[in-house]
Amino acid sequence: xxxxxxxxxxxxxxxxxxxxxxxxxxxxxxxxxxxxxxxxxxxxxxxxxxxxxxxxxxxxxxxxxxxxxxxxxxxxxxxxxxxxxxxxxxxxxxxxxxxxxxxxxxxxxxxxxxxxxxxxxxxxxxxxxxxxxxxxxxxxxxxxxxxxxxxxxxxxxxxxxxxxxxx
Numbered sequence: 001x002x003x004x005x006x007x008x009x010x011x012x013x014x015x016x017x018x019x020x021x022x023x024x025x026x027x028x029x030x031x032x033x034x035x036x037x038x039x040x041x042x043x044x045x046x047x048x049x050x051x052x053x054x055x056x057x058x059x060x061x062x063x064x065x066x067x068x069x070x071x072x073x074x075x076x077x078x079x080x081x082x083x084x085x086x087x088x089x090x091x092x093x094x095x096x097x098x099x100x101x102x103x104x105x106x107x108x109x110x111x112x113x114x115x116x117x118x119x120x121x122x123x124x125x126x127x128x129x130x131x132x133x134x135x136x137x138x139x140x141x142x143x144x145x146x147x148x149x150x151x152x153x154x155x156x157x158x159x160x161x162x163x164x165x166x167x
Contacts, residue, residue: 007031040132043110049136051104052111059084060097065143067112067127068134075125087125 003020004013007027014020056064059082066081067073075087084090098108111133115126129137137143 040110040130041135044132044136046136046140048104048106049133049140049142052101052106052133053137053142055104056097056100059093060100063093063097064112064129067129068137068143071128072115072126075127078127 002013002015003017004011005020005024006012007024008031010027012020012023012027014023053061053064062082063078066078070077070081073081075090079085079087079090082090082093084093094108094114097111101108101111109130111130113128113130115128117124117126
């Protein structure tokens, strides 16, 4: 006798109780994965994307641009590309980015993924933009269509008079 069950409007059938349990577990896991994907796709609206690309500070934007250009870049390569002195300074930039995007209701893991390989002190960190952020970026032709804007902002920053500290 076949065992049937309904999950979110779809009828499922298995020949034995054990098969029905295994099938149900597989269907639930698959549904949860797709539900998470739907939520992430809906999360990255144009407004949230523009909040990030227009709102983050210069070094944090450079971090995102480099990761976009070189997916799976290592932390050592990022240090060199950003022109910072150490991985500690890179960690500071990542931390500032996390704080900035948190103000817009975005978690860092929704923006970029950091893979850690190895153990102890011999760890390698690799950086990748999150899939759905990358997708909305491509929809808005980022960063290609934005290069001129960023170059203009950098010229303005470099030509702005430096403030001296009062002692």
